[in-house]
Amino acid sequence: MLDKGSIISNISDQLRIKRQESARGKTHNELSNTVNSQADALKVKNVQIKQWADKEQRAEAQIHIRTKAMDAATDGIFIIDVKNKDFSVIYSNQAFQTMVGYSRKDIIGKNYFLLYADIADLRIAEEIKNTLQKDESFQGEMLNFRKNGDKFWNYLRISCVRDVNGVVTHYVGIQTDVTLMRRKDFEIKEQREELLHVTRVGKLAEFVSSLAHEISQPLTSILSYAQAAYRMLEGKDSQLQEILQYIINDDQRAAEVIRRLRSLLKKSDPEVKPIDINKLINETIELMATDVTVRNKVIKIALEPKLPNINGDRIQLQQVLLNLISNSLDAMEGRDEFRELSIRTSLNGSEEIIVEVKDSGCGIPKENMKKLFSHFFTSKPDGLGMGLSISRSIIEAHGGRLEVKNNPEGGAIFYFTIPVGGGVKEWS
């Protein structure tokens, strides 16, 4: 039997136990909640770590592929650290090493400009440094040397690498070996010069021969008169005969000069000097005078007086004038109704002089207009097709333009401009 007290205590025990159990349950719940949330956090962390790891792996893969790509590039690539005041190279790719002939070990940590210091042009190095120190990119072509002393033409571009604040931290350089292209350019230039020479010599030979012709005629009659007089005075007047002998000797000397002139046509170097274009035109017309007369044509000139001088190469500009005049004469060849060729100069503003050569021929067919200035295009049976293309190159080298248009009143007008106070570029 249970007594009351024991029952009560029993109940209270039970209640306590219950309370304790409930408290324990509560703690347990709290605990498990914490554990759960920590586990969740851990899961998130894990995912994050995995993401980071993936990212890093991807970044590494990217660096790897970029390095591989840099080494696969055919241009030389290098990086210079700006922190080192001596322009030390911190990276160079395979092509760079091949191009300069140094190993990576030779290059890394060395001053870029000292790589070829003993033989490179230091003025260019200074120019590059100055450009970079102004935080500007550099671009230029220069002659460099490989480790073994071989020359190569280097087309070099260096640009600045900046951090988030825009501060330059590195320079990245790309260089291309353009030796082959250079050689090709040089060959083309040489060929052009040769062709130009051929044409010039051809033209010059023409003028020398017409000049020689004009001078030889009076020399022939003077010599014949003097020899006739000498013979007539035989045994009569030895003093006069002596004088006549001097005339004969000098005549023959002059004839010898012409013979030598005919065989002596040498290549001359371009010479840039101030030129009075009107004077040059007049001199050129004088040279053409025989040709013009023989062809039964007339040249009319309208030259703007007091034109400023231009800077140019006389021979080259004269060659252009000759070419244009002789083309115009050809355009009127065999047509007696087309006789007049006119040459006009004028000043366009204060910047350029315009020279116009106008013929009264049939003009230029539309389909030939475009091809007119290309090499080896000719409408003449014995033409080389070099004249106009060379002429255009010469005018462009003088900073001008050579153009053509048809005259609405008939014939073609070739005109070129030459800037006042310009110079002459090397042309190829």
Added chain:
Amino acid sequence: MPIFIIGGKNLMFLDKKIIYIVDDNESVGRAIKILLTTFNFEVRTFTSAQSFFDSVSNNDPGCLLIDIHMPGIDGWAAHKRLLDSGSKRPVIFISADKHENAADRALKAGALGFLQKPFNCQALVDLISIVP
């Protein structure tokens, strides 16, 4: 001493060779004429090939001294015309222009020769004296 033969309208020196000069440059023609006269040649000058053909027939004796470069009929064309018409007239070409192989071309065409202007009188007389 020259021998005079009087007969018909013509009065001729038997030992005088006749030379026709054709040159568009009048002064050159006159000078060579005066020079050749001192060598006792009879000389007639023309300033064009056409005027020569107009006044001298193939039967007229004499040697032709002709300039190559002339307006109208040039020296080569005139020579061809002579040959085509069956003429045996001796021809000497002269020119103030430089002609490559002109001497060869002249000889091949059957001419006596070619003289580059200005030429020495002896060279001209030597050529003329080839003609019998």
